[in-house]
Amino acid sequence: MDRLKGKVAVVTGAASGIGAGTARLFHAEGACVVLADMQEGPGAALARALGARAHFIRVDVTSEADVSAAVDAAVSVFGGLDIMVNNAGIVGAVGSIAETPLEDWNRTIAVLLTGVFLGIKHASRVMIPRKRGSILSVASTAGVMGGLGPHAYTAAKHGVVGLTKSAASELAPHGIRVNAVAPGNTVTAMTAFVITGDGADQETTRRRIAEGAPLGIAGGPEDPAYAMLYLASDEARYVTGHTLLVDSGQTVSGGIPTFHNGPSGLIGAPKVG
Ligand SMILES: NC(=O)c1ccc[n+]([C@@H]2O[C@H](COP(=O)([O-])OP(=O)(O)OC[C@H]3O[C@@H](n4cnc5c(N)ncnc54)[C@H](O)[C@@H]3O)[C@@H](O)[C@H]2O)c1
Numbered sequence: 001m002d003r004l005k006g007k008v009a010v011v012t013g014a015a016s017g018i019g020a021g022t023a024r025l026f027h028a029e030g031a032c033v034v035l036a037d038m039q040e041g042p043g044a045a046l047a048r049a050l051g052a053r054a055h056f057i058r059v060d061v062t063s064e065a066d067v068s069a070a071v072d073a074a075v076s077v078f079g080g081l082d083i084m085v086n087n088a089g090i091v092g093a094v095g096s097i098a099e100t101p102l103e104d105w106n107r108t109i110a111v112l113l114t115g116v117f118l119g120i121k122h123a124s125r126v127m128i129p130r131k132r133g134s135i136l137s138v139a140s141t142a143g144v145m146g147g148l149g150p151h152a153y154t155a156a157k158h159g160v161v162g163l164t165k166s167a168a169s170e171l172a173p174h175g176i177r178v179n180a181v182a183p184g185n186t187v188t189a190m191t192a193f194v195i196t197g198d199g200a201d202q203e204t205t206r207r208r209i210a211e212g213a214p215l216g217i218a219g220g221p222e223d224p225a226y227a228m229l230y231l232a233s234d235e236a237r238y239v240t241g242h243t244l245l246v247d248s249g250q251t252v253s254g255g256i257p258t259f260h261n262g263p264s265g266l267i268g269a270p271k272v273g
Pocket residue numbers: 012013014015016017018019036037038039059060061062087088089090111138139140141182183184185186187188189190191
């Protein structure tokens with residue numbers, strides 16, 4: 001239970017879902033954790049419940065001053081920053097591209113992509129002089145395929161995957177690794193709201209996700225959190241620029257496995273004429 005002992009992490013979007021699960025897991029593995037979120041009530045409550053080695057700060061990830069303050073809090077409260085988790089997110093603009101208002105598009109990109117840029121920027125500001133660090137961002141299966149999410153969300157998450165590679169290439173000589181996880185459908189308030197219209201309806205959400213998942217189970221916040229635990233830890237010291245899918249195989253299955261369930265055999269060239 002000490003895989004992150006002595007390390008300091010900032011987790012954005014830590015008041016709920018994947019961010020809360022990651023903050024809990026990192027804390028249980030020995031890290032000091034700064035929980036950063038717009039939602040003060042649940043974020044501060046989780047920090048209090050974790051107790052020592054946890055600190056809440058109210059942050060809007062679209063604000064450079066806020067993200068900078070979260071990174072500075074890690075330094076002033078816990079003495080440094082080893083792990084940055086850029087996780088905060090929203091579904092954002094939905095609907096036809098022809099009818100998407102520019103302001104909804106801009107807000108979505110601001111939270112999902114600019115927020116990640118600011119996290120990488122300010123984490124690297126304090127990590128470069130220390131010559132070490134692990135920066136993680138939460139992308140999505142919608143960051144590697146089209147058609148799985150709304151347009152702005154899909155574009156932003158592809159941007160997160162690209163920025164992960166780009167930042168990894170610059171920061172590797174400084175000893176800083178930059179990786180992402182790409183969750184598939186995961187039971188959180190966000191998916192509960194999308195699937196059932198009620199962010200609190202976890203049970204229906206769990207059942208519906210399990211029905212559509214190739215592995216037949218619904219992922220929870222702990223699933224991407226465990227992937228991030230590996231990437232954050234020194235066990236991943238040789239891994240950078242990578243996006244780790246945590247999606248029950250959704251993106252490799254590509255729908256109904258037409259060729260897997262019939263009799264075995266070899267399909268050669270069809271006879272012509
Ligand atoms: N749940 C899924 O199925 C799924 C799948 C793939 C990717 N993701 C990604 O995982 C991340 C977390 O989502 P979740 O499912 O845990 O959702 P969630 O709604 O449970 O949690 C998101 C958290 O982000 C916070 N947040 C939103 N906007 C913010 C802002 N501007 N500044 C600071 N905090 C802000 C919210 O307050 C909330 O606490 C998101 O980036 C999301 O796109 C989720």
